[in-house]
Amino acid sequence: MLNILYDHQIFTMQHYGGISRYFASIQSGLEKQPDIHFNNGVLYSKNYYIKDNTYLPSYLSKVFLKKDRSIQKWNRKYSEYLIKKDNYDVFHPTYYNPYFLKSIKKPFVITVHDMIHELFPEMFEPGDVFVNYKRRCIENAAHIIAISQSTKNDIINILGVDENRISVVHHGFRPQMSVTSDLTDSEKKQDYLLFVGDRKGYKNFPRLATALTPFLKRNPEIKLVCAGGGAFQSAELELFIRLGISDRVQQISASDETLSRLYKNAMAFLFPSLYEGFGLPILEAFQNDCPIIASQTDCFKEIGEDAIQYFNPYEESSILNALEEVVENKQKALTLVNRGRQQLQKFPMESCIDKTLNIYRTFGQKK
Template sequence: MLSQQEKRYNWNKKYSKYLIKKNDFDLLHPTYYEPYFLKKLKKPYVITVHDMIHELLPDSFPSNDVAALQKKEVIKQAAKIITISETTKNDLKNILGIPDHRIEVIHHGYQLKKKQNEITNQDSQKDEYILFVGARSGYKNFNRFIVAVSPLLKSRTTLRLICTGGGAFQKEEINLFKKLAISNNILQANVSDEQLDSLYSNAMAFVFPSIYEGFGLPILEAFQNRCPAILSNSNCFKEVAATAAEYFDPNDEHSILNAIIKVIDHVDFADDLIKKGEERLQHFKPEYCVQKTISLYKSLS
């Protein structure tokens, strides 16, 4: 029996095919790589490539995953390709040999939220926890991060790691926590957007240990909520955060641990990252993303 999500997806695809057949539009911009529209489409189309994770880290996905093949097929005939970072653009060029002139980099826009209470004092009044946001499998590098942070959690018994998103902990993760003797220091919570903002705001730091990403929206969420960001030194994270984060080698547990200690033990340094993060947000205003996307559409119509 199909789930509601599958039913909505099938209905949406059927309706999209109907509209494509009518041909009453100037340009198509599909939301993903499934090539269902290629045979009937008579107008140009744009495709957005978010990352090249399937191509660079195939072991992180099931053997029957067809995303990489579909992506290659759809990219081949696209009038223009949008990438959400220079990092993804470079990966796309290197892996599939796409020429520079076919690719347009348009960063994600981030809608700033109104602050109910402007913070004027130092951000030293943080709760004793570190925040991890999102999925935890494969290239997200969660297990190595846990091993890296475990000595800190064991030595500081009041310090917690809060994980949100990604669902409940799996049996393998729970066993790892037990093995490292840190089960009581790690919590998982599924939260609303408002609760997530609160978690960012009160955390001593947000840690993003991924081996690879195409962008990294949680970084901007941390900046918005005045949370110091500690990130793996992947190219896209540096592109997003610039000097507004502390970086570490995601393959080196000592590097991860040292970066966390540097931020949570030095209030002035953490406050400096917070200020730089707020400044960095100005580079990702939604209107920039909208204006560049509309300009691209107009150039093809």
């Protein structure tokens, strides 16, 4: 029996999110392996993906762990206790805090999701500790999982890590629930373009909004819908006023089911990031037959290949031209959708789980 220990970090930090979903999906796959046992190192979490898989029952947790600060404190204590107990073969921290280095005695594997902080330091606070945390984890790990070849290349180029210490394991994708093709009245008033997730910094949202303005003004029946990412902030609202598109941009806090409907009914999904480590929304759009218009980054080209209409994310004219080529050409949009269906087949969740399990087995046997 191979014993895998995870820690609390990402399940404490996120209620929803790509990284916590990644770990929850792997754990779900391990449950089906007769020779594998795992502990996720969590006393209690508000995370959507593991809400039924924590140590304390929810009714006790709601009494004793009401505040997020208390949840973080006791989850860390619980993870530290399990690490010191040493009853595992491989440890897989779920984020980069290296608190465990002082007490760990077994091999650990770290997943690196991107090198955004290292490549775009100007977009983060000077006191951000996670660049240091990540480097320390990478230097001490028995093995490193990179979620794309692009991310592996960045780890090698930035930190000088031996490529033999890194395995590329793409995110797997398990098709979500099927949804009806119709949005509710509150979700869809007219045709729309879709943007998903956070809008800060390297996500390149202000440039996207600026690039889309001529198109939106020529097509008053079309809106830009932003799913997730929180309500628009004051600087964003001011940008919309200056561009003259305040009535053309809408923000929706979307559940997974609502998000699927938004993809399915959108004219196109726009992904203008300057950099990503993988780009899970690409696979979500593929599943829901939504044509994708995205940055010509190495990562997106690796994941999307010829199933995406690419643009230069630094040039507003390139963004606008790519958009017009897709939404004004139904055959082009259909071609992208058909290619997307085929491309999605290259990222089964089973492959992600199997490759990760092989890494656990390799380093769990090196006693």
